[in-house]
Amino acid sequence: MEKIKVIHIITRLDKGGSSENTILTAGGLDKQLYDIILIKGLSIESGMADNEAVAVEKSIREAEREGVRILTLPGLVRRIAPFYDFKTFFALIKILRYERPDIVHTHTSKAGILGRWAAFFARVPIIIHTPHGHVFWGYFGRLKTSFYIILEKITAFITEKIIALTEQEKNDHLHLRIASGDKFSVVHSGIKLDRFLNLSVDPAALRRKLGISEGDLVVGTTGRLTPVKGHRHLIEAAANIVNARPNTTFIFLGDGELSDELKNMASSLGIKEKVKFLGWRPDVAEVMSAFDLFVLPSLNEGMGRVLVEAMALGKPIVASDAGGVHDLVVHGENGYLVPPGDVEELVNSINIFLCDPIKRKEMGNRGKIVAADYSADAMVQKIDRLYRTMLQQKNIETFA
Template identity: 45%
Template sequence: MHTIIHVITRLDMGGSAQNTLQTCLGTANRYRVMLVHGLSEESAMTENETASVLRQTEAATKRGVVFHPMAALIRKISPWQDLLAFFTLWWLFIREKPAIVHTHTSKAGIIGRLAAWLAQVPNIIHTPHGHVFYGHFSARTAKTYLIIEKIFYHITDYLVALTHGERNDYLRLGVGKAERLVLIHSGVELEEFHQAGRLNHPEEIKKNLGLSRTEKIVGTAGWLLPIKGPLVLLAAMGRVWQRYPEAELVYVGKGDLEQEIRDRAKSMGHQSQVKLLGWRSDVHTIMGLFDCFVLPSLNEGMGRVLVEAMAANCPVVASNTGGIPDLISHDANGLLVPPNDEKSLAEAILRVLDNPELTDRLRAEGQTVCQRYSLTAMLEKLHQLYAKVLNK
């Protein structure tokens, strides 16, 4: 049985980590699968998050996945830790002799691919889970990452893009050739989100969450970081509140901007209507309460949370950036607006809240579109890719 070793810095509840865990789980019946990961201390996970990840790793272990925690494998740049991680990975690859090393996200992709190449691993695959060439860092840092990716492409057999938008960015920026850029979306377990769209007692759930039973609810889910645009959404709600003064804004997630969101909401006089729920294991249920789901990202590799929102029967408003247009067709299964444009975002949210017929149409089309991004479809494409590189 061939060995595949995956490498990622953080094993948490973020989209890239969840995608990687699902990949390991879904391929363990065909390969010997190992997942090398950092200790995820940078994620500052809550007890509930840690427990959820532990449940997932225990389930994966029962399926045969071998987990290899590595303290030196961290997300931030640290010359000493990075060097230690590199040599530890190199020796692991020498010892385990994997047929494939599959790295995930930028930092793990740099260290892991170099170690695999020097260990003469025959097949190297990298999934960036959304590039960092704009929106994340300063122009200088982004350019540095671009140069590194252009160099590392030459020791990579295949790059995996989550969307056409991401793949086109790689081609446009000169990172790789079309024949070695594979499109495999991030798959989602749809059924629990479908069930959320058919909640039996939404009023009781709203009461338990401290939400109004009658007012409009606009919601988002994800990291509360600048790249995700949570402050843009809050600014847009300033316009929405002019028409719907009692509407509530719900953030499901956590991050560096949490306190700033609270402070700004207070200065706007709407602190009681802005709910920061933190990370939740029942996000699928909470999504089922939203009258409008918003993803205001400044850049986004794919935005798998949009698939979840559509499956939960939410009408969607999102930024027209990165891979999002792959998932959302404007005025068909959602509304697209320019990123970092609070006025356009507010207008789109109001269109949804004002127009029940539009809402019904977006929901119906979203239910159809989300089927394309199922976990089953993702795993089938991954199996095809692995078979291709192993049989070359």
């Protein structure tokens, strides 16, 4: 029996959650049963530092070793670019007609629009889309957001299944009437837990290496430095906290277009020496192990898979109650939820943990239990079951 051919489409691969999720899915599916192709853009819009680009290339090579065929379309970009979009759309149709996949699975908004319509015109039997969150607020102005919502509603008509990362993400789509409830499935994003659960590192030695003063408590965050991630608000909160508690250090892991602005904010607020911007690093897990607590100040978030990583390391959480974050963080159990953009509540919640080592330990331990349910293997198994169900509904002959 021939293998089931699945083509994944995404605009860019970087070390963000949507890319990591897509790579893990494509690489994790059983290659004795599936023939997997991943179509991607050049990732030039990510503005990656050299070490992040090297890590992404390593992930691509690993996926290829796992049997994933990688195709690159230079015109597949995240921004709206009519010339490139038109050219890429017809290139996708040509590829899909040649490859004749059983399933096209698109990822993120832009690739989801182009890829799904290309699959429709190429007469692909099954079209599946994972938004990895959504762009309905926090990303664009009202006019552009309305345009995307209309596109999503129209494109949902040709989509067999939309995979939400959380129940909240599903509910957000239903609230805006993107599609009917029967078109949605919820599959949580997964991570390779072993890297975080079996970490061997001396946090005290690492802190010295990072130049953190002995005795300081460390508040950390990880993510791309972009407006929707809310780092401006965390810098404001950091100024308030450091002025009251000088033995506190804040660490920002990640790169992005706001890097210089955030550094200037820290300097102008007089906390430059207590805020460390480490850029993107390959040893993210090791650095996060040196945190006393983890903060996710996002204004909009699909699921926040970095929260799973932090919880796997036993870190208590302060996070914005945005998107599907509350699927992971139960207020008062394994962390605290605050309204997005509320600096005062950020300060209050962070201070609770800074004052109470027992609470940090207890909530961190509860988070470890939660993290165990979010493995990459569990995610891939759910995707596999979904594929099989869709194939059976379309009367496409499948493996046993």
